[in-house]
Amino acid sequence: xxxxxxxxxxxxxxxxxxxxxxxxxxxxxxxxxxxxxxxxxxxxxxxxxxxxxxxxxxxxxxxxxxxxxxxxxxxxxxxxxxxxxxxxxxxxxxxxxxxxxxxxxxxxxxxxxxxxxxxxxxxxxxxxxxxxxxxxxxxxxxxxxxxxxxxxxxxx
Amino acid sequence: xxxxxxxxxxxxxxxxxxxxxxxxxxxxxxxxxxxxxxxxxxxxxxxxxxxxxxxxxxxxxxxxxxxxxxxxxxxxxxxxxxxxxxxxxxxxxxxxxxxxxxxxxxxxxxxxxxxxxxxxxxxxxxxxxxxxxxxxxxxxxxxxxxxxxxxxxxxxxxxxxxxxxxxxxxxxxxxxxxxxxxxxxxxxxxxxxxxxxxxxxxxxxxxxxxxxxxxxxxxxxxxxxxxxxxxxxxxxxxxxxxxxxxxxxxxxxxxxxxxxxxxxxxxxxxxxxxxxxxxxxxxxxxxxxxxxxxxxxxxxxxxxxxxxxxxxxxxxxxxxxxxxxxxxxxxxxxxxxxxxxxxxxxxxxxxxxxxxxxxxxxxxxxxxxxxxxxxxxxxxxxxxxxxxxxxxxxxxxxxxxxxxxxxxxxxxxxxxxxxxxxxxxxxxxxxxxxxxxxxxxxxxxxxxxxxxxxxxxxxxxxxxxxxxxxxxxxxxxxxxxxxxxxxxxxxxxxxxxxxxxxxxxxxxxxxxxxxxxxxxxxxxxxxxxxxxxxxxxxxxxxxxxxxxxxxxxxxxxxxxxxxxxxxxxxxxxxxxxxxxxxxxxxxxxxxxxxxxxxxxxxxxxxxxxxxxxxxxxxxxxxxxxxxxxxxxxxxxxxxxxxxxxxxxxxxxxxxxxxxxxxxxxxxxxxxxxxxxxxxxxxxxxxxxxxxxxxxxxxxxxxxxxxxxxxxxxxxxxxxxxxxxxxxxxxxxxxxxxxxxxxxxxxxxxxxxxxxxxxxxxxxxxxxxxxxxxxxxxxxxxxxxxxxxxxxxxxxxxxxxxx
Numbered sequence: 020x021x022x023x024x025x026x027x028x029x030x031x032x033x034x035x036x037x038x039x040x041x042x043x044x045x046x047x048x049x050x051x052x053x054x055x056x057x058x059x060x061x062x063x064x065x066x067x068x069x070x071x072x073x074x075x076x077x078x079x080x081x082x083x084x085x086x087x088x089x090x091x092x093x094x095x096x097x098x099x100x101x102x103x104x105x106x107x108x109x110x111x112x113x114x115x116x117x118x119x120x121x122x123x124x125x126x127x128x129x130x131x132x133x134x135x136x137x138x139x140x141x142x143x144x145x146x147x148x149x150x151x152x153x154x155x156x157x158x159x160x161x162x163x164x165x166x167x168x169x170x171x172x173x174x175x
Numbered sequence: 176x177x178x179x180x181x182x183x184x185x186x187x188x189x190x191x192x193x194x195x196x197x198x199x200x201x202x203x204x205x206x207x208x209x210x211x212x213x214x215x216x217x218x219x220x221x222x223x224x225x226x227x228x229x230x231x232x233x234x235x236x237x238x239x240x241x242x243x244x245x246x247x248x249x250x251x252x253x254x255x256x257x258x259x260x261x262x263x264x265x266x267x268x269x270x271x272x273x274x275x276x277x278x279x280x281x282x283x284x285x286x287x288x289x290x291x292x293x294x295x296x297x298x299x300x301x302x303x304x305x306x307x308x309x310x311x312x313x314x315x316x317x318x319x320x321x322x323x324x325x326x327x328x329x330x331x332x333x334x335x336x337x338x339x340x341x342x343x344x345x346x347x348x349x350x351x352x353x354x355x356x357x358x359x360x361x362x363x364x365x366x367x368x369x370x371x372x373x374x375x376x377x378x379x380x381x382x383x384x385x386x387x388x389x390x391x392x393x394x395x396x397x398x399x400x401x402x403x404x405x406x407x408x409x410x411x412x413x414x415x416x417x418x419x420x421x422x423x424x425x426x427x428x429x430x431x432x433x434x435x436x437x438x439x440x441x442x443x444x445x446x447x448x449x450x451x452x453x454x455x456x457x458x459x460x461x462x463x464x465x466x467x468x469x470x471x472x473x474x475x476x477x478x479x480x481x482x483x484x485x486x487x488x489x490x491x492x493x494x495x496x497x498x499x500x501x502x503x504x505x506x507x508x509x510x511x512x513x514x515x516x517x518x519x520x521x522x523x524x525x526x527x528x529x530x531x532x533x534x535x536x537x538x539x540x541x542x543x544x545x546x547x548x549x550x551x552x553x554x555x556x557x558x559x560x561x562x563x564x565x566x567x568x569x570x571x572x573x574x575x576x577x578x579x580x581x582x583x584x585x586x587x588x589x590x591x592x593x594x595x596x597x598x599x600x601x602x603x604x605x606x607x608x609x610x611x612x613x614x615x616x617x618x619x620x621x622x623x624x625x626x627x628x629x630x631x632x633x634x635x636x637x638x639x640x641x642x643x644x645x646x647x648x649x650x651x652x653x654x655x656x657x658x659x660x661x662x663x664x665x666x667x668x669x670x671x672x673x674x675x676x677x678x679x680x681x682x683x684x685x686x687x688x689x690x691x692x693x694x695x696x697x698x699x700x701x702x703x704x705x706x707x708x709x710x711x712x713x714x715x716x717x718x719x720x721x722x723x724x725x726x727x728x729x730x731x732x733x734x735x736x737x738x739x740x741x742x743x744x745x746x747x748x749x750x751x752x753x754x755x756x757x758x759x760x761x762x763x764x765x766x767x768x769x770x771x772x773x774x775x776x777x778x779x780x781x782x783x784x785x786x787x788x789x790x791x792x793x794x795x796x797x798x799x800x801x802x803x804x805x806x807x808x809x810x811x812x813x814x815x816x817x818x819x820x821x822x823x824x825x826x827x828x829x830x831x832x833x834x835x836x837x838x839x840x841x842x843x844x845x846x847x848x849x850x851x852x853x854x855x856x857x858x859x860x861x862x863x864x865x866x867x868x869x870x871x872x873x874x875x876x877x878x879x880x881x882x883x884x885x886x887x888x889x890x891x892x893x894x895x896x897x898x899x900x901x902x903x904x905x906x907x908x909x910x911x912x913x914x915x916x917x918x919x920x921x922x923x924x925x926x927x928x929x930x931x932x933x934x935x936x937x938x939x940x941x942x943x944x945x946x947x948x949x950x951x952x953x954x955x956x957x958x959x960x961x962x963x964x965x966x967x968x969x970x971x972x973x974x975x976x977x
Binding site for chain 2: 033034035036039041042043048064065066067068069093095096097098100101102105123124126127130131134138139141142143144145146147148149153156157160161
């Protein structure tokens with residue numbers, strides 16, 4: 020299972036944090052510090068995998084953001100790279116050419132999208148289209164909820 | 176159309192703050208406003224306020240006052256508020272907070288809501304931060320959702336069930352039937368969730384695993400349809416149909432096929448098909464291939480399939496993408512033990528990876544190369560490894576050095592090669608080797624007597640070039656001190672002759688002594704070496720004397736003590752100097768772990784400080800080696816000692832006195848000579864303990880106090896030739912303390928013209944069985960003689976009883 024997913028900028032500012040295991044605030048802060056230091060110190064043309072304690076850390080840089088995913092030791096690292104890529108694709112589809120500012124100003128949307136893609140440290144939905152449709156339907160529900168409920172059916 | 180404009184304004188305001196202080200100010204104002212808003216009645220902007228708080232929380236500021244607001248928002252009927260409320264719960268609440276219990280009821284209600292998006296919020300939150308109690312409470316509800324809902328909810332319920340099983344193992348049983356039936360679903364999301372759930376259940380409980388083995392054919396079928404079926408736009412990633420699902424199924428197959436012939440048989444064809452048909456040009460294809468390889472290697476696959484898997488890894492090693500090279504090496508590392516021959520075929524590629532730019536790849540290549548070293552390839556591999564050592568990153572050097580040493584020790588084709596290799600490592604990475612390298616190397620050198628000349632020449636040359644590597648300098652000093660005479664002789668078969676004068680050698684040692692790069696231990700080595708040379712060279716003894724006396728006032732206490740004692744050796748005990756500084760005997764090889772050495776080393780610390788340290792005791796590991804022989808002899812017989820009734824005797828600490836080569840008698844030097852003890856009183860019984868080769872040793876003892884005993888040893892020589900350099904060493908069981916007084920002399924004239932007596936004071940506070948081993952050594956006409964005798968009973972001591 021995945022343990023946590025962190026997004027941070029080149030200056031080490033945290034843009035998103037998703038924890039799949041319960042941890043105290045102090046532990047979270049320490050992990051964030053460790054991850055940002057470790058990943059930001061990596062040379063440009065090195066491999067994307069690191070070892071940290073008993074976890075494997077897979078990181079990838081997209082423009083100005085580092086995506087850092089920690090998985091347990093029996094997980095497939097190459098697939099983890101694909102997971103990160105899939106999440107970026109989902110964000111891209113939703114925001115239209117996503118950039119860091121989109122994620123900063125609409126962080127709650129980034130979380131909602133993540134919650135449709137991953138859950139409990141595992142992949143929830145393997146189809147891009149279905150995730151996108153769910154997000155659109157939820158958004159419509161949110162907009163319409165000032166007046167009345169919309170019942171939205173999802174096909175399939 | 177984004178409703179959260181106030182949120183974005185706040186974010187803008189925070190980002191435009193130019194200093195940390197300004198930012199803190201903005202955030203404090205906002206938090207105060209948010210807190211005030213929370214206290215108000217529902218004002219329609221609640222979700223915005225909570226969202227603002229969550230942003231502030233992500234920046235690292237405290238946000239615990241928002242927890243109750245989350246609880247309230249979750250209970251709200253409005254979807255927008257629920258959504259942010261649940262998000263806040265996942266971010267701010269975890270199972271350790273009390274407030275998390277309050278949302279259990281809301282979650283329960285929302286799980287049965289008519290709107291699936293609200294159900295999904297509840298499921299997501301439960302899977303994220305559900306505590307064990309919440310899981311137990313809601314498990315039946317999740318099971319219901321697993322069976323009777325649409326696929327959107329089913330897939331989420333499956334992952335929720337996974338979380339529940341992780342939290343409360345016993346609840347696994349509840350989900351088994353539902354999990355089984357989910358495998359028939361067509362929806363990939365549900366199928367994926369089902370496979371994850373089954374994996375978790377199998378890992379959780381071996382019995383469940385047995386039951387799920389029956390699903391192997393179904394899983395194989397699903398995989399086949401994924402691999403063979405045509406293009407499916409919904410799940411396609413770079414030509415691979417749903418790689419996420421494929422990888423998950425392969426992992427489940429691995430767990431089911433492990434240690435089970437039948438299951439492994441059933442998946443054999445499928446694995447071969449996936450391994451050959453998967454397109455490996457993109458990462459995603461390689462991800463599937465990688466998982467396939469892991470599965471093949473873990474189950475009981477047939478050998479053809481295993482070879483195929485290892486070959487895939489070999490192909491990975493040649494891939495341009497360094498991620499793939501890295502994982503290939505980690506996998507090869509795991510199987511190098513079991514499929515050694517298969518991995519050896521790729522040795523060339525692995526060794527090439529030592530030169531890779533990436534540090535992680537280098538590390539893996541190093542580990543793998545060390546694992547692949549064998550007797551047949553040791554020479555070529557060592558060349559590569561030594562080349563690597565000279566250019567490897569700092570964090571890998573210690574590992575590389577110790578790996579090289581181990582390999583050299585196991586597979587060295589010749590002694591000279593072994594010594595050369597160790598010297599090479601010391602010159603390149605001397606600062607990163609472990610501490611025991613120095614004594615190990617010294618032991619290796621003393622054991623190869625035919626290479627002494629060669630070794631000392633090489634070391635001398637290395638010393639001249641560079642004195643910064645402490646281990647190398649220490650070994651070099653030791654060798655020069657020991658074999659300086661060979662160095663002076665000039666010729667050596669194995670290396671070019673070079674003229675070395677005594678002054679050159681002393682210059683080299685003095686440079687080491689004076690250099691700021693030398694550690695205190697190294698300087699100790701150098702000083703001792705200088706001292707030893709006083710018996711091996713002829714002309715410059717005065718120079719040595721002056722060096723030694725200078726260090727008599729050195730600030731370093733250790734050096735000062737050595738210098739003072741060596742000075743004493745020159746002044747008062749010059750007649751013993753030759754014996755003290757003679758060639759070291761061959762050191763016995765310690766068993767790995769150096770248990771004997773350590774215990775002796777610790778015991779050595781109890782030595783009364785005013786003891787002369789001889790050439791070998793200066794190297795703390797050396798006397799341990801020597802002493803351990805005696806201790807070893809005693810240690811094994813300790814058990815026997817306990818069986819015998821205790822005797823009332825005592826003796827002071829044992830190893831202190833045995834830590835010397837030829838001068839047990841010198842240990843008491845600074846305490847001054849004791850007057851030769853008188854011959855034992857006639858009424859005290861005498862026992863002849865040793866009589867061989869003309870040397871006779873008799874023992875008599877006298878009880879001193881309740882636990883004290885004085886033993887007197889008398890030696891005489893009945894042969895026709897004199898015996899010189901006669902010394903005695905003694906060892907006693909661990910709890911007994913021993914104190915050897917100075918002997919009357921070390922010269923035994925022929926035909927018993929005179930005797931040598933030595934007093935030994937024993938203290939036996941624990942009243943253990945008293946035994947003593949005595950080692951007799953002497954050097955008659957240049958050849959060393961040694962013998963040991965054990966004394967089990969002491970005359971004059973009261974026997975069983977007390």
